[in-house]
Amino acid sequence: MLASLTTSQIAASKIRHMMTFLGLVTGLYFLTNVLWGFLYVKIIKRQKKLALRKQAKDNALEGNTQNNGRTNISISTNKEEENKEKHRGGRQTQSQKMEESSQDVSQMTSQQVLCDPTERRSRKRLSTLKMFIIALSFAYFSKALTGTYMKSSITQIERRFDLSSTRVGLIDGSFEMGNLLFLAVVSHFGAQLHRPRLIAAGCLLMAVGALLTGLTHFFMGFYKYDTVIQVLQNSNVSIPACVNPLKTVDMPEIQIEPSVEDSKGCERESSSHMWIYVFLGNALRGIGETPVTPLGISYIDDFAKEENSPFYIACLQTITLLGPMFGFLLGSYCAKLYVDIGYVDMESVTITPKDSRWVGAWWLGFLVSSSLLLVSSIPFWFLPRSLPKQGDETDKPTPPSLILDGAESAQSSNQTIKLTEIAKGFLPSLKRLLGTPAYFLLLCAAILKFNSFIGLLTFKAKYMEQQFGQSASRANFLIGVLNLPAVALGIFLGGLLMRRYKLSVVSGAQFSFATSFMGYLLLLLQFGTKCDNRPVAGLTVSYNGTQSVSYNGEMLFSDCNRDCSCSPDEWDPVCSDSGITYVSPCMASCLNSSGHGKNTVFHNCSCVSTSYPPGSSMSVRLGQCPHAKDCSRSFTSYMAVSVLSSFINSLGATPGYMVIIRCITPDLKSLALGIQTLVTRTLGGIPAPVYFGALIDSTCLKWSIKKCGGRGACRIYDSNMYSGTSYFFMIAVIVLLKRQFWKxxxxxxxxxxxxxxxxxxxxxxxxxxxxxxxxxxxxxxxxxxxxxxxxxxxxx
Missing domain, CATH: 1.10.287 (Helix Hairpins)
Known part of the structure; x- marks a missing residue:
């Protein structure tokens, strides 16, 4: 039924569901805004009442103490000859006057608190700062979850839009492009504006970017993958995969070979350029992320006590580490679900999550993360522009004119600084900074480490899929459950060790270098834990299964399938009992089939007999053959070494960061951190996914072919070359070290x-x-x- 729908009907159905979803999200957004506003007003009123009660009580106690003192003095000066009754009456009169005066003082204090805005701010400053920290923590969690979910969905996006790894790497790098485009402007001018509202606008922009990425799915038709099996009305119909055009064969009308379908004419799919919207959505998310970190940290540092500020920032970083974990877990869950779930009959889907053509519900996670980002933006709209600094006895908010780059300006507000003077001071400072040998070497090391980190984080799940035959869902789950907690523990213990042993600059640099070198050695061990190529006839082994081959288009054909008029562009793998995978049932020269859907079995396959003993089964089943049993042991070793390497590498992260701060003069500290962020993200965050993807593409053995020609996504990689591409970076590092030691x-x-x-x-x-x-x-x-x-x- 669903297969007979036209593309316009499919798009209309998806748009209706999309509009329903947007209506629900919009309603929830306004409802949440109303609830947050109501909650905020209730909190302020309750704080005001508590402040009034406390102030009145304190003033009453103070009045009692003063009046008691006056009464005692008057009693001591009175004559002893006075009558006791008269004295008691006078005392009662004075106590009544004391109560009346205390009530007057409490009423005056209450009116003062109600009328004086400074008093109101002083009573709510601590709770407001804590509310800001809680809201910022949730924003950090949401943006970290969205970013890592994007990393976990790289493979799904590559297959859905039929892209190469290079182009997918470009899409992933668009986040850094958008972020760096406005980073300097927002960091400089944002401190002079309303910082909480700028953060709210940034979270809202990130939500729009994630929503745009996810909504791309609703403007596309159903996902179509190469297969000879169509949705059959009669499950008993046999599919003759091998068709000799010189012979007359009765075929069911619904069976259409891809090569025959392509010959009818080329009509470019409407979704061929839809990946541009994913690119724009990711870039928009990068622009929205710009004000969150610099303005949020500076806001806390400005209005918190100096001894409390590091604790608040440490709490932020700890909560941030939970975001990537849940991001990979969300990616694992969505990768299990079929991309068009809810629109197609799952019994008609003939591929499994381990198939290289499988596409999970990548769009679902972006809608979830967009909702989280949308909710995280709400509290910031109600927070004040400035607060009194904790511990300040005056309890007066810092004027906005005195806030510059997250701190009070050292100069007078009337003094203006010309742009030329700033430029004259900037260039000599930059020259001094880059002329510091220690900082320059640490900056180069940070660039290399950030390149490797981004490349590894982007394609680690893909590596586990291709090298060890894991599904995308399982790969993302293991990264989120094993690798990321090890990284968080390493960062925490690294900071603890530096505090416990009070490491100096030299000791911190030595510790960071030692952990990096040990992590590098463990990385070498990871390449020893690899699996051999899966035996695929015509790609990795010959049709008799005895020798390896160098792939070219002609090697896909053999004497057993030359009469079948197979297309070399097909990819619908089938597995024989011998453990050899064939590119398609046609390439296996199968004559008939039984069963339907995922349970389809092809029989009388001529090519199977060439690699199997005579008299054995000549049948094949859908899907690639799994890896050998020893590959599971290699994968266990790989994960153990990977977790240990992640932990040791992260141990030196905090000491290395502190070395960069301490190896330079205090006046260059802000510039040093800014240059490090700019350079590492420019030279690491943007190009790393692209050239890592290009190296991965160079190991591809079989590409999918688009409807109108041109390469699509890769279907199978050479496992030996896939792991060997990383030796390029090892050799480069060894050569550099050798030159350095020779020097x-x-x-x-x-x-x-x-x-x-x-x-x-x-x-x-x-x-x-x-x-x-x-x-x-x-x-x-x-x-x-x-x-x-x-x-x-x-x-x-």
Missing amino acids: SDRETELQQPRASKESGIMVQLDIQEKSSAGNTSPKPSSDKTDSTGVEKDLEG
Whole structure:
């Protein structure tokens, strides 16, 4: 039924569902806004009542103390001859006056609190700052979840839009492009504006970007993958995969070979360029992320106590680490669901999540993350522009004119700084900064580490799929459950070790280098835990299954299938009992079939007999053959080494970051951190996914072919070359280290003669001191000669 729908009907159905979803989201958004506003008003009113009660109570107690003191003084000065009854009456009168005066003071204080805005701000500043920290923590969690979900969905997006890994890497790098485009502007001018509302606008923009990415699915038709099996009305119809055009064969009308369908004419699919909207949505999300981190951290640092600020920021970072974990878990769940779930009959889907053509419900996670980002933006609209600083006795909010780049300006508000003066100061500071050898080397190391981190995070799940035969769902689940907690634990313990042992700059640099080197050695071990290529006839082995082949288009054909008029562009793999995978039932030369859907079995396959003993089964079933049993043991070893490597690498993250801060002068600290962020994200975040994807594409053995020609997504990779591409970076690092050590040895050789000469001078000085101490009356001439000789040696 669903297969007979036209593309316009499919799009109309999806648009109706999309509009329903948008209506629900809009209604929930306004309802949440109303609830947040109502809650905020209730909190303010409750705080005001508590403040009034506390102030009235304090003033009443103070009035009681003062009046009691006055009463005691008057009693002591009175004469002893006065009557006790008269004294009691006077005391009662004074106590009544005291109560009346205390009530007047409490009423005056209550009116003062109600009328004085400064008093109101001072009572709510602590709760408002905590509300800001909670809201910012949720925003951090939401943006981290969305970012890692994008990483976990790279494979699904690649297959759905039929793209190469290079182009998918470009889509992934669009986030950094959008972020860096406005980072400097927002960081500089954002501190002079309403920071909470700018953060709210950023979260709202991120929500729109994630929503645009997810809504792309609703403007596309159903996902179509290459297969010879169509939705049959009669499940008993046999499918003759091998068709000889010279013979007359009765075929069911619904069976259409891809090669025959393509010959009818080329009509470009409407979804061929829809990936551009994913690119734009990711870039929009990068633009929206710009104000969240710099303005949020500066807001906390401005209005929190100096001793509380690091604790608040540490809490933020800890909560942020939970976002990637849940992002990968969400990616794991969505990868299990079929992309068109709810629109197609799942019994008609003939592929499984382990198939290279499987596409999960990648769009669903973006809608979920968009909703989270939308909710996270709401509290910031109700937060004030500035707060009184914690511990400030004046309890007055910091004027916006005194806030500059997250701190109070050291200069007067009337003094203006010209742009030319800033430029004149910037260039010498930048020259001084880059001229610091320690900072420059650490910056280069940070660029290399960030490149490897981004490349690994982007394509790690894809590597696990292709190298070990894991599904995308399982790969994302293992990364979220095993690798990311190890990273979080390593970062925490690294900071704890630095605090416990009070590491200096040199010790911190040594510790960071040691952990990086150990992580690099463990990375080498990971490449030893790999699986061999799956035996695919015509791609990795010959049709008799005895020898490896170098792939070319002609190797797909053999004597057993030359009469079948198969297309070399097909990819509908089938597995034989011998463990050899064939590109399609036609390439296996199968004559008939039984069953339907995923349970379809093809029989009388001529090519199977060439690699199997005579008299054995000549049937194949849908899907690729699994890896050998020893591959599961290799995968277990790989995951163990991967988790250990992640933990050790992250141990040196905090010490390395602190070394960068401490190795420079305080006046260059902000510039150093800004340059590091700019350079690492420009030279690491943008190009790394692209060139890693290009290296991965170079190992592809079989590409899908688009309807109008051109390469699509890769169907199978060469596992040996896939892991071997990483040796390129290893060789480059080894060459650089070798050159560095050769340079150091050369400098040592040049300095050795001078050092030996200086050591000889020091020995001679030692001898002279001993001789002068041993002789009580040394000869003047000898002293003079020796001293002049030493002076000549020193001059030389």
